[in-house]
Amino acid sequence: MALLTVQDLTMHYRTKLGGVHAVDGVSFAMAEGEAIGLVGESGCGKTSVAMALLRLLPDNAQILGGEILFEGRDLVKLSEHEMRKVRWRSISMVFQAAMNSLNPVYRVGQQIIEAIQQHLSVSEREARSRVAEHYNLVGLDPKLMDRYPHEYSGGMKQRAVIAMALACSPKLIIADEPTTALDVIVQDRILRRINEVRAEFNMAMMYISHDIAVIAEVAERIGVMYAGWIVEMADTVSVFKHPAHPYTIALMSAFPSIKGDKRVLAQLPGEPPNLLAPPSGCRFHPRCPHATAECVDEAPRLEEIDKGHFVSCWHPQRRSQ
Amino acid sequence: MLRFVGGRLVQIAITFFLFLTVVFFLFQAMPGDYTKQFIMNPRIPPAAREALKVRLGLTDSVWGQYVNYVRNVFTGNLGLSFEHYPREVWDVIKERLPRTAILFLVASVMAFVWGFPLGRYIAWKRGQTLDYTITVAGVLFYTIFTPLLALMLLFVFANQLGWFRTGGFLTPRLWLTPPSSPQSIFIWLAATLAGLGTWAVLARFATRRIGHPRPRRLAQRGLVVVGVGLAGLGWWASGLGPFAWDIVWHMFLPVLAVTLIAFGGDMLLMRDSMLEVIREDYITTAKAKGLPDKVVRDRHAARTALLPLVTSFTLSIGFVVSGGIVTETMFSWKGMGLTYLNALLIQDYPMAMGCLIFTGILVLVAHLVADLLYAVLDPRIVY
């Protein structure tokens, strides 16, 4: 049974100018212990999906439809009280700005203990030793837990935040741009560490990034998002070898490669659409080189073109890179 | 830390010295210099006049007088008051300062106790009608013309309802044969208040470990009630109770006036500070950790948002003298502000200078305390 099944999730932000269609009919599933990645430009709705899973959306956001089945329960329908028990105990998160996700006036260890004691009935001492364990796990000296956040370096804070996410041994960890602010070497080391820990404890992991290269390193499957839609979803190898959606192809070729033939880096014309008034039909059609009348008139559905390879496009490309 | 305090003390000394200089030359520049009243008095014989000039130090140049004055201030000699002759200025200040200090301390603490949770609450409920209503009320209290507020309070509570006295420090009729001087009773009263405050803080600390909020609150309140009861019993047993009560009775309206004004400021500041903190990422993290709303609000948001409030609280203590001018006049409360105003009006210059100098000292000390307190509350700041 799948750990998480997101079915047709649709979410709007109410603004003065009207509803912003941030997430529209997103569906995907995750198995226990699986690592998937969500990729897309900023503003494509990937963070909104993550926040919807934890039900931490801003006041003006509204889940209009769809369901989020987690271990058989629909999170959309849970009461706030029940949802609080799910947060961190079952689904935890490593936030985009790890630098700022620790409260400056409390000791780092205390902030982790706080989370542990909220969900597990353990004594202060047990909680402390648990924190120390997790510090070791992410490669931090347990002595550091009695220091304040400003005494940590950027990489140390990131590790501490990851230790915090692991603290209650959740079933799923969402990592929203977990390493974007770090330099490349630290980034790589931390990603590797996360992956090892994940495999060891059989936790599912959802990576969110604008950087498909980072995602490819750690995720088993990749979902590509564009303007609130999942436009393509497949295992990592397929996405890289046989990208089918024109947007995925453009995204791939925007990255330089040191292997293979010299090629021109493709550039997408135009800009991401205004989600206040998304384009008719396929949301990608104004920028798509293969767009036809059909694309303008009718929205494509996510369909399986290969085993486990889903694409939402009227003209899926058959091209290997 | 010590180095920082040392450095600040040197800075304070320099600033204070400049402040003294400005005050001296300001009073020097005043027309109708008080010394001339003695010198020009035709009934004083010429020989005595010359002797007086020497005694008053008027034969010195302005600079000589200035040096003399600074030396005197630094040795704690503020001169003699004209009005209260032959009492020393310092002696009068010693009597008046506690009255102002108690008035403003009690009011500031009450304003904080009400303003802090209310500001926290409306920031959490932002954008709702309640938020707007309370914010507007807060602005109104904050910007109300102080004499108007005082007049309205006097009109309603003293004139119409007759609950409180219209002003003054005590009821003269009651004090015809007091068992002890009003001043010493007042000092005891102040000590009682300080004791009760400490008791309340201790009670909070002692009950911190009680897990459930309801018995905890019950225990806290019980302890506070016991403390108040004990204090009341003590006063009753001493036989001074009615006298102390008379002073408290007179203090009520001025305290209420200052509380209302300070409350508006505290609440607005807390609200704005909270709104900034709420947007921080660590608040989202706290919510994601599954902490209850109240814990996120109180332990994570309010704790950080408290910092600017503490600063403003401490700094406001420094301005009690100038702040007291209006309130104390309206309620005829003989504190530093009223003393200063009177001294200016009847040209009791040594007294007025003494009050000003004292204000300067208070403000400087308040600034230092604010810095130190900030360092205690914010781990990011290390001196």
Added chain:
Amino acid sequence: MTDRTPAQYAITPLWKMRLRLLARTSRQNWSLFWESRIGPVGLLIIGLFLLAMVAHPILISTVWEPRVYDPVMGFDRALIGRHPAPPSWSHPLGTDPIGRDVLSQLMWSARSAFALGVTAAVISVVIGTLIGAVCAYFGGVVDVVFMRLADLVMLFPFIALLMVLRSVLPLTLIRLALILGALSGLGGITIVLKSQALTVKVKPYIEAARVAGGGSWHIIRRHIIPNIMPLTFLYMMFNVTAAIFTEAVLSFFGFLDIRMSWGVMINTAQQAGYLGAFGHYWWLWAPAGAAITLLCFAFYLVGRGLDAVVNPRLRRR
């Protein structure tokens, strides 16, 4: 907008572009200001006071006989011996102890309140902006000197100090405005605006301007000052409140050489001994006190409304 070619942009004159940009940002700012809800309320109250101020000379020249209704010299002989008279048809807010019409005084005093508040506020922010920008840009000795000066100025209790100053030189409205403006300009405002200017100074466009060969004054004038302007404007509103309040307190105690203002009105009542009687002569203090409070309140509300525009962290979303 997006379908314009570069050539079309070139044809549009620069001033037109700037105007259009200005119109757009003011529209956005106005809607933010409007959303703050309390800002417009303040603006409305200020508008009412302006209306009263404009109406006064019109009333004097039409229906109000100047000999009776002049705010300073007027006297109603019809009520001789009965001053201060309670509100009546001829005197909607009654008369004061020396027979002058209270409503007329109230409306007339709006003028001095605005003059004082606005002058003091403008002076203070001009001084504060200039010094703040210069201190932030140059740093060093200039910075140290002005910052120490600001500390010293903030040490002084303004009201207590002005009470002393008044025996050295008579405080007229203009002098008071100048002194208040200078004091608050050199004090707290400088510090706030300097820290804002410091955050502007490290922005890339300042570096770009310097690389492009812009002189120091050019950069301060064209880049730093315009960027701290919003905050400047905000502090101006709060300063108007402070100035009006200070004037009212000082004239309430009779420390100013001003013939008529709201504070003077309450002072007149107090001098004549009518404040002790509270409710019986409410028209001698309540309207004037309410006017001071309301105008301070209004400017403060506008300030808070502007805060929502200037400070994005206070916005609703």
